[in-house]
Amino acid sequence: MLFYTESPLQFAFSKLWGDGESADDTKKFGFIGIPFDSTSTYKPGSRFGPRAVREASYNFERYNIILDKNLDVSLFDFGDIEVIQGNFEKTSSIIEFTVKELLDKNIIPLAVGGEHTISEGILKALDVENTTIVHFDAHMDLRDEYMGEKYSHATVMHRIFDLNPKDMIQIGIRSCSEDEISFAKENKITYFTPHEVNKNIDMVKNAIKNIEGPLYVTVDIDVLDPAYAPDVGTPSPCGLNPFQLESLIHCLKDKEVIGFDLVEVSSSEIGDITSINSAKVIYDFLAVQ
Amino acid sequence: MLFYTESPLQFAFSKLWGDGESADDTKKFGFIGIPFDSTSTYKPGSRFGPRAVREASYNFERYNIILDKNLDVSLFDFGDIEVIQGNFEKTSSIIEFTVKELLDKNIIPLAVGGEHTISEGILKALDVENTTIVHFDAHMDLRDEYMGEKYSHATVMHRIFDLNPKDMIQIGIRSCSEDEISFAKENKITYFTPHEVNKNIDMVKNAIKNIEGPLYVTVDIDVLDPAYAPDVGTPSPCGLNPFQLESLIHCLKDKEVIGFDLVEVSSSEIGDITSINSAKVIYDFLAVQ
C-alpha cells in the first residue's frame, strides 16, 4: 500500500491476515464472506450480503456507548470464499474446508452469507455434539425436505439437527409448517415467537444466559421485522426490533461461542437499512467478546 | 394446464372458480382485485395493489403458529375487475354489479384495491343498514366534498355513511379536518387514534368484539405506520404496527363478516414491505374464519 491508501472493503475494526500476526493464544475471529444463494425460493440476492455488511460496518464507532466500552477484539478479514452458484454440495465442502483452515489457525469463524444453507458447511467443520445452537430466525427451517430437496434454506436447521447438537433454541419464529412445529416439540427444540419476546424478553434472555458449554450462533436477519430488514430472501411481518435483538446478542457475553454466522442479507444498495442493521448484529456480538 | 404448470398469479391458498366447486352452503370467499386509482391526490399507484398482494401472499404458511391452526377457508380468486381509469361512476357500477354476482353465488366479497373509493361500490351491493362498518385508516375520509368532488378517497366514508349503516368504528385515525371531527362526533362515529391504541389496545379490541350483527371491514393499509407500509397514496406518520393490526384483525373471529376490503396498496416492486404487510392482513383475516 501507499502511504495514504487503504483497502477499499474489509470489515471495520478488522486487520488483514498476514499483517505480522502470529497464531498465538489470544482469542481471534476470522471474518469470511460466503456469497452463495442458489436455493432461495422467493427473492434471491443474499450473495450481496458480505459486501453490504462490510460496507455498512463503517458506520459504527469503536466506542460502544450502550456498553460503555471500546471494541478491542482481534478480528481478521479473510475475504470471500469461492462459491459455486447452483452446486450446494461442492460449495458446502469448500465452506467446511475453509472453516477447518481457520480452526487450524485457532481462529473462530465469523461468517456472513449468503443464504441460510451455508451454516451447514460451517457446522460440519466444528465439534457440534456438545454445542448448543442459538438460532435467530423468522422461520424454523426445520423441514426434512423442501420441494423434494434435502439441502435448502428451508431445511438447514433440520440438517444441523441431524449433526446431533446438544441443544437448539430458536428465537423470533413466526412462520413454519405444522410438521416443523411437531418436529420441534418432539425433539425438545425450544422456540420463542416475537409475541413472546414482546411479552417477556427476560425469559428469552435467560434461555441464552443459562446455556452451558460451547454454543454456535446463527442469525437469519429476517428475524428482524421487515421494517428493519426489508432486503431478505423471505420477509415475514411481526418480527423483532433492533433493541430486542441487541439485548439478546448482548446476552452472549461470557459465553463460549465457537462460531457465528449472519445470513440472508440481500441488500444491493449502499448503506440501506438491512445492511446497517446486519452490520450492527456483528458489531454487538464483537462488543461482548 | 400441464402436469407441472400452475397459474402464475392467484392468491395463495385460493382455488380458481370452476374447478368443480358447486354453490353449496359452506362459507366461501371470493377474492377480487379492483385496480382503480384515479382520484388519488398525492401518490398514485394503488392500481398495482391486487398484483402486489397476490404476489406477496406466497410468503405465508397454511399453518398459523400464532393461532396454532391451519388455514382451511374456502377461497376463490376471480381475477381483477375491469375498471375505467378516470371514470369513478362507471367503475363503481361495475364493482357493484360484480359483487352482486358473487352474492348470487353465496360468496362473500374479499376485495383488494385500488384506492379507497372502491369500497362504495361494494357496499352498495350489500345490505348495509344492519351492518357495522369497521374502518382501519390513518384518515377519517369523512369529508362531504374534496376539491368540489363528492366521490374521492377523502370522502368515501361519508358516502358510506350516507348509505345509513348501523354503526361505524374508525381505528388508527391521525389525520383529519376539523369538519370531519365534528361530523364524527355529531354522528356518534367512534374513532381511535394510534396513540389510544398504544395506551389501551384492549379498549379497541373490545369495541370490535362487542359488535353485534353483521359487519363490513375496510382496511386502508395506510393505517399502518409508513415504516411498515411506505407505498401508499397518502402516508401518515405515527401509525399502528403490525402486531397491533394482527391482534385487532384476530378480534373478527366468530363475527359475521359480510364483506372485506383492503385498499391503497401502491407497491410496484416484488416482495416489498407494503405488499407483505398487506397480504398479511388478508391472511390474518382468513385465519379466523
Added chain:
Amino acid sequence: MLFYTESPLQFAFSKLWGDGESADDTKKFGFIGIPFDSTSTYKPGSRFGPRAVREASYNFERYNIILDKNLDVSLFDFGDIEVIQGNFEKTSSIIEFTVKELLDKNIIPLAVGGEHTISEGILKALDVENTTIVHFDAHMDLRDEYMGEKYSHATVMHRIFDLNPKDMIQIGIRSCSEDEISFAKENKITYFTPHEVNKNIDMVKNAIKNIEGPLYVTVDIDVLDPAYAPDVGTPSPCGLNPFQLESLIHCLKDKEVIGFDLVEVSSSEIGDITSINSAKVIYDFLAVQ
C-alpha cells in the same frame, strides 16, 4: 369468471388452454414461464422474467404498424413450470417433460426464462439433429465447463451443441473466452458481433433468411445494449439496439420455427425498459407467424 373480471396475468393476445380449443391442425404456440435462475453468477433475478414479460405484453397493440398487419396467431398461456431452485438436473427434466406434453398436443413451445440453462431441457424434448439453432446473445455460452460445472448459463450452448444440431448461428456476441472462440471456429459455428451488425446488417439478415429446414430460436435478452435491457444477469456494453433486433426477428417470417425461448430477463419493477423490450421480442416473433 364473473362477467367483468379477467385473469390478472397471462400474456396479451393469449387464451387459456381449455377454453374450448381442440388439438386441431392449425399452428399453435404454448407460452410457458420457467422461473429458474440458480446458476446465475452475477445478478440473480431472472426468475422474475415470466411475470415481467407477461405484464409488459399489455403495452402492445394487436395491429402492427411496421408490418401493417394484425396479430392473429393462436397462442395459449399455460402458466409457469414448477422449478427447483438449486437443482438444475431435476428442473431440466421437468422442463423436458412439460415441453413433450406440449408437443403431444401439437403445440410449439414459446418459453420465457429464467436463465439461459433452461434452453437445454426444451431442446432435449425436440428433434434437434435437423435443426439450426439461432442464438441471440452478448455471450457465446460455449464453455465446456464453468467453475467446474457442466451445466451453467455460461455453458448452455456447448450442451446444446452436444445434442448435435444441424447448425448454429450466434448474433450479437461481444464477450467470450479465447477457448470459446476457438471452439466456435473449429466447429463452424457462425457468429456476428454487434460491430458487424452495425456495419452490415443485411449480411446477418441473409444468414437467417438462408436457413433451410427447422430452426430453434433462443434469445438471451442481454443481446441488447444495457441501455435497452439493463436488468439482465450479466450486462455487456455495446449491444444491439431494438431496431436491429426487430428487423432480425422479422427475418424469421416463413421459417419453420419449432421452438422459441427468451431468457435472462431480470426485471423486478412494473413496465421497466427490460421487460418492455423483452415482451417486444415475442410480439415481433408472433407477428411474423
Added chain:
Amino acid sequence: MLFYTESPLQFAFSKLWGDGESADDTKKFGFIGIPFDSTSTYKPGSRFGPRAVREASYNFERYNIILDKNLDVSLFDFGDIEVIQGNFEKTSSIIEFTVKELLDKNIIPLAVGGEHTISEGILKALDVENTTIVHFDAHMDLRDEYMGEKYSHATVMHRIFDLNPKDMIQIGIRSCSEDEISFAKENKITYFTPHEVNKNIDMVKNAIKNIEGPLYVTVDIDVLDPAYAPDVGTPSPCGLNPFQLESLIHCLKDKEVIGFDLVEVSSSEIGDITSINSAKVIYDFLAVQ
C-alpha cells in the same frame, strides 16, 4: 426575498410574473404546470412532470453550443394549475380558463403535463382552425373512444381533430390500432414512424419546415425511445433518439408557434434521464424562439 435566497423551483431562465414586467409587445412565453394524470391506463405519475421538468431545467446553459447562440427568450413561470384528479371535465375547463388568461396578457402558453389529455383544454382556448398541429408521440391517440370514454390519453388527438385544425402531422408513431390508421389515412393526417425518421429525417424536417401559418406543438415524451425516457405512462420500444428530436424541434425556428405542450413525463427521482431529456425539449424549443 432575502438577499441570498431564491425561489426553489421555477423553470431555469424564467422570471416570476409581476417582477416589474408590463404586457408589452415582445414575444413572451408562460410556463404552466398541469399535474393531471387520472386517465392513465398503464403507469400513472405524470402528475410529477412539472416538478421534474423544472428541476431538470437547471442542467442547461444559457449558451447553446449547437446553435452558437444565447437563450434570450422572455419566459415567465406561473406555477401549477389547480387540477381535480378524477374529474377531467372540470380540470379541462380550468386549463382552458387559465390559458385564456395568458392569452389576454399576450403570452404564449408553454405547458408541461400531466397526461396527454391536457392538450385538449389548451387548444380549446386557442384559435385552432387555421393552425397546424405538430404531434410528437409513439401513439396516434386517435381513437374515438377508449374503454368507452371520449376523453382519454388515447383519444386526445381525435378530440383535437374534432376542433377542426388546418392540418395534423404525427411524428414518431409506432403503436396504434387498425382503426386509428384508417382514420389517419381518411383524414389526410400525415404520420412518420421512427423507422422512417431513421431512413430519411430530412423528409420529416421538411414536413415541419413547409408548414405555413400558425402551429401548435404537442410533445408526448414517449416519442423518445424508452432508453431515453423510461418513466412515461405507456413506454413503447423503437423510438426516436434525442439527436433526432433536437433537430426536429430546431425546425420550429421562424415558425409562428401559438402554443406548446410537453406531456407524459412521469419521473419521480431527481435528475433522472426522463426529466433531463424532457427539459431539453423545452430548452431546444426556447432556443429557436
Added chain:
Amino acid sequence: MLFYTESPLQFAFSKLWGDGESADDTKKFGFIGIPFDSTSTYKPGSRFGPRAVREASYNFERYNIILDKNLDVSLFDFGDIEVIQGNFEKTSSIIEFTVKELLDKNIIPLAVGGEHTISEGILKALDVENTTIVHFDAHMDLRDEYMGEKYSHATVMHRIFDLNPKDMIQIGIRSCSEDEISFAKENKITYFTPHEVNKNIDMVKNAIKNIEGPLYVTVDIDVLDPAYAPDVGTPSPCGLNPFQLESLIHCLKDKEVIGFDLVEVSSSEIGDITSINSAKVIYDFLAVQ
C-alpha cells in the same frame, strides 16, 4: 399569478413574504432551505432536504387531531439560501448574513438543511450565550476535529459549544467516540440514549420542560430509527420512533424558541418515509407555537 395557479413548492401553511405582510409584532417564522452537504462522509444528498420537506408538508392537515387545535402560526417561506458546495466558510457566512436579515424583520428562523454544519452559521447570528441548545441526534457531533477538519457534520456541536451557550441537552444519542463522551461529561452536557427514552421518556420530557429562558432546537433527523428515516447521511440503528419524537417536540409548547433547524434529510424520492417524518417534525413544532 393567474386565478387557478399556485407556486409549486413552498412549505404547506406558509405564505410568501411580500404578500402584504408588514413587520408587525406578531410571532413570525421564516422558513429557509439550506441545501449544503459537502462534508458528509458516508451518504451525501442532504442538499435535497429542503425540497423533500416542502413537498412532504402537503400531507398534513391544518387541524391537529392529537392536540385538538388548528395550526395558526404565521409562517413565511423565503426559498433557499445560495450555498457554495465545497466551501463551508463562505456558505456559513451567507447563512449568518441571511439569518440576520430575518432577525432584522423580527422573524424567527426555521431552517431545513442540508447537513448538520449549517446550524453553526445560524447560531452565530443569534444571541447564544443565554440560550439552551436542545439537540436531537443519533450522534453527539462533539468531536473537536474530524479528519483534521474543524468544521464538519461530526464537529458541529463542539463548534456550537464554543459559542458558549447557556446549556446543551442531547437526545437520542447512540453513537460517539470515547473522547466525545468525556467531553460531554466534563462540560455537563446532558445526554439521553434512545434506551433511556424507552425506559423513562418522562424524565426526558421534564428535561425539556424545565428549561428556562430562550432555547434553540436542532433536529438531526437521524435521531429517528432508520426504519423511520433511512435516507440520512449516517444512519444509526436503535433510534427513536415518531411517537417519541412527537411527544418530545410537543414539550416545546410555551417555550421561548429563538430558532429551529432540521438537518440531514437526504430523500431523493417524492413522499418517501424520511421526508414525511421530517416534515412532521416541523408540523409538530409549529402546532405548539
Added chain:
Amino acid sequence: MLFYTESPLQFAFSKLWGDGESADDTKKFGFIGIPFDSTSTYKPGSRFGPRAVREASYNFERYNIILDKNLDVSLFDFGDIEVIQGNFEKTSSIIEFTVKELLDKNIIPLAVGGEHTISEGILKALDVENTTIVHFDAHMDLRDEYMGEKYSHATVMHRIFDLNPKDMIQIGIRSCSEDEISFAKENKITYFTPHEVNKNIDMVKNAIKNIEGPLYVTVDIDVLDPAYAPDVGTPSPCGLNPFQLESLIHCLKDKEVIGFDLVEVSSSEIGDITSINSAKVIYDFLAVQ
C-alpha cells in the same frame, strides 16, 4: 488468505502490490480510487465511483473479441486514497503525494474518481508541459471560476490549462458557457461535439492518432449519453454512445499515455449501466496497452 478465499473488491485482472512484484522495467499501471465529491453542484455520489467500477469490472473477459487479443497488462490495485470531504486543497495534496509515490515505483497512475476536480492533483504530480491532454466530457470545465470558486468540477480543465500543457483536445462537448467557448477558441483548444462525432468520427480519431509525445487522458463519464451513463453528477443529453467511445479509446494504442483517469461515476447499485460502461472504458484502455 486461505486456500479458497479472495479479496472481495479489487479491479479485475489486477494484482495487489507486494505479491512478489519488483519495481522492474515492464510497463505497470497502478489503480487508485479517489472517492472525493464535495464540489458537485447537482447530484452528489461520485464518491461511490471506485467501488462501482471495481465491482463492475468482473463482467469482462480477459480475451477481447473486438481486438482478438488477451489483456496482458501489468496492473496493481492500491486501494482508495484517503480524501477529506469538504476540503479540496488538502485532498488534492494527498492525491499529488500519492501519485508521486506511484511514479517513484515507475508505475503509471490509473485513477477512478470521485468528481472531476481530482484530475488536478494527479496532473500536478506529472510532467505536464510536454503533454497533450485528451479530455472526454459533456462539459468544457473551462470556467475560470464557478460560484466564486477557483477549484470546482466546472473549472478543473482551466486549472489544468494553467499548468501549461502542450495541447488540449476535448471530445463530446455539448454544454458550456459563452466564456468557455471564447477561452477554448483563444487558446487553440480543439473540441468536438457529439454531433461532429456522429458526422465524422474519423476526424476525431485522427485527432487522437496524430498526437505526438506523451499524453494524459481524462474521461468524465458524462461524455456518454445519459442512456448509457445516467448516474453522473451533471447528466447532459445527446452524448456519445459506447461504440464511439470504445473506438476512440482504442485510438490510444501505441500512444505514450503517462496517466489516465475516469471520473464522475455516481452509481450506487450493483452492476448498473453506468458502472458497467465505466468499467469498460478502463478495460478498453488496458486492452491497447
